Amino acid sequence: MAPAARVVTAESINPKVLQCEYAVRGEIVIHAQRLQQELQNKPGSHPFDEILYCNIGNPQSLGQQPITFFREVLALCDHPSLLDKTGIHALFSADAIARARQILDVIPGKATGAYSHSQGIKGLRDAIAAGISYRDGFPANPDDIFLTDGASPAVHMMMQLLIRSEKDGILCPIPQYPLYSASIALHGGSLVPYYLDESTGWGLEIAELKKQLDDARSKGVTVRALVVINPGNPTGQVLAEENQKQIVDFCKNEGLVLLADEVYQENIYVDDKKFNSFKKIARSMGYGDEDLPLVSFQSVSKGYHGECGKRGGYMEVTGFTAEVREQIYKAASVNLCSNISGQILASLVMNPPKIGDKSYESFNVEKQGILSSLARRAKALQDAFNSLEGVTCNKTEGAMYLFPCLHLPNRAIQAAKAVNAAPDMFYVRRLLDATGIVVVPGSGFGQVPGTWHIRCTILPQEDKIPAIISRLKTFHEAFMGEYRD
Known part of the structure; x- marks a missing residue:
C-alpha cells in the first residue's frame, strides 16, 4: 500500500509565510545554538569557550538586571496577599507598596x-x-x-x-x-x-x-x-x-x-x-x-x-x-x-518614581548606570570597528545597535558567491565559526545594493566587551589576510 501524500507541504502552505523572513532569529542564530550545544556536550570542541550573542536586542538574556522598583510592584500585584503580611515594609519600598495598591x-x-x-x-x-x-x-x-x-x-x-x-x-x-x-x-x-x-x-x-x-x-x-x-x-x-x-x-x-x-x-x-x-x-x-x-x-x-x-x-x-x-x-x-x-x-x-519618591534615588542610580554603561559599550565597539581595515561605522547616537559597513575584498566576494552566500552572510558565518561571536548580516535588514553590513548589538555586559573586540580584531586581520586582493 503506497504511503499517503502529505496534507501539508512547503508548497501548499500560505505563500505569504514563505516570503516572510526575520533575520535576527534566522540561519546564523540557529547555527550559533547548534555550536553552543556542541560546546556543552564536548568542551574544547571549538576555538572558543562560549557563544557571545550580539544579534538581538534582548538585554536581560545578556546579564542586564531588571529595575528593582518595577519588579517590586509586579511581585506585589501578582501576589497581593503579601501586602497584608507583617514585615512587608522590611522587604519592599514604601512607594512600591503604595503603587501596587493603587494599581490593584x-x-x-x-x-x-x-x-x-x-x-x-x-x-x-x-x-x-x-x-x-x-x-x-x-x-x-x-x-x-x-x-x-x-x-x-x-x-x-x-x-x-x-x-x-x-x-x-x-x-x-x-x-x-x-x-x-x-x-x-x-x-x-x-x-x-x-x-x-x-x-x-x-x-x-x-x-x-x-x-x-x-x-x-x-x-x-x-x-x-x-x-x-x-x-x-x-x-x-x-x-x-x-x-x-x-x-x-x-x-x-x-x-x-x-x-x-x-x-x-x-x-x-x-x-x-x-x-x-x-x-x-x-x-x-x-x-x-x-x-x-x-x-x-x-x-x-x-x-x-x-x-x-x-x-x-x-x-x-x-x-x-x-x-x-x-x-x-x-x-x-x-x-x-x-x-x-x-x-x-x-x-x-x-510613570517611574519621581524626585521626592522614596525609591527615586535608587531607581535613578539603576537607570543611569545602565544607560551610561550602554553609552560606553557603544563607543568602545564603534571605535573597534572603525579601527579595522576596510570597515567604517557611523556613531551610535541611540538605540542598541551598530551597523558597520564592510568594504570587502573582491576575492572575499567571489568566495561568497562560490558557496551561494551573500558576502556579509559569508563574513558573519566565518566570524561565528572562528570566534563564537553572533552578529546579523546587513542583508537581513536591507541595504543599498552593492554594500555589505553587519548589525551588532551593544548589549553584552561591559566586562565582555574587551574579549569581543579582541576576538573580532584577530579574526578580521586573518580574514583580510586570506582574501586581500
Whole structure:
C-alpha cells in the first residue's frame, strides 16, 4: 500500500509565510545554538569557550538586571496577599507598596490572572496617558491607547488594518527592522523602500521619500503609510527636530499615515540630540487630531528596563475617524487582551518614581548606570570597528545597535558567491565559526545594493566587551589576510 501524500507541504502552505523572513532569529542564530550545544556536550570542541550573542536586542538574556522598583510592584500585584503580611515594609519600598495598591485598585477584582478590557485596563491607560502628557507637554487621551503584548502585535494590527492587497504599499526605511518587512509580507502588501543616507549618519532625506513615493505610485501602488524608526534600528541615529517637522509635513501633504516606532526613546547616548515624539512635534506645529493620522509605538522591552519577556507595550492612535477606531478595537478584541503584567509594566515605564519618591534615588542610580554603561559599550565597539581595515561605522547616537559597513575584498566576494552566500552572510558565518561571536548580516535588514553590513548589538555586559573586540580584531586581520586582493 503506497504511503499517503502529505496534507501539508512547503508548497501548499500560505505563500505569504514563505516570503516572510526575520533575520535576527534566522540561519546564523540557529547555527550559533547548534555550536553552543556542541560546546556543552564536548568542551574544547571549538576555538572558543562560549557563544557571545550580539544579534538581538534582548538585554536581560545578556546579564542586564531588571529595575528593582518595577519588579517590586509586579511581585506585589501578582501576589497581593503579601501586602497584608507583617514585615512587608522590611522587604519592599514604601512607594512600591503604595503603587501596587493603587494599581490593584484599578484592576477589576484585583486579579492579574483575569482578562481585561481589550484595549487594556482603563486605570493603567490613564497612567500611561498622564506619562505621555508629562513627556510631551501636550494632552493625551487614554481612549487613544491600546495596550499590546509588546510593540510587535501593534505593528501587525496596523498592517492588517492598512493593507488590502499587494497594491497597497508601506514606505519603510532601508535598513529596517525586519518586523516591518515580515509583517508587510504576511499581510500581503508591498514594501516601498526609502534609503537612509549612510554618508550623513543615516540621514532621512525628504527628497528620497518623495522619489520612492512617486515611483511606487507610477507602478500603481497605493502607498498608505510611512514607517519611521526613531531612534533608529539597526542604524542607531536620532532624528533632529527640524527633520521630524519635515516628515510630519510630508505625511500631511501626501495623505500618509505616520507609523512612529519610538521604542528606543530612552536610549540616547549623545549630548547634542534628544528624543522628541512625533506626536509632540505634530502638536507643536499646530496639527490636531483631525489633521494627521499618527500611530506611536512604545515597548517595555527596550530603554533602560529591557523587559522583553514581559511582553508589554502600547500604541497611541490619533487622527482616525470614530468608524476606523471601532475597527481597530474589533481587531484588538479578537486577541481578547494583552497580558496584565505587561500592561502594569507599561504604566510603570511611563510613570517611574519621581524626585521626592522614596525609591527615586535608587531607581535613578539603576537607570543611569545602565544607560551610561550602554553609552560606553557603544563607543568602545564603534571605535573597534572603525579601527579595522576596510570597515567604517557611523556613531551610535541611540538605540542598541551598530551597523558597520564592510568594504570587502573582491576575492572575499567571489568566495561568497562560490558557496551561494551573500558576502556579509559569508563574513558573519566565518566570524561565528572562528570566534563564537553572533552578529546579523546587513542583508537581513536591507541595504543599498552593492554594500555589505553587519548589525551588532551593544548589549553584552561591559566586562565582555574587551574579549569581543579582541576576538573580532584577530579574526578580521586573518580574514583580510586570506582574501586581500
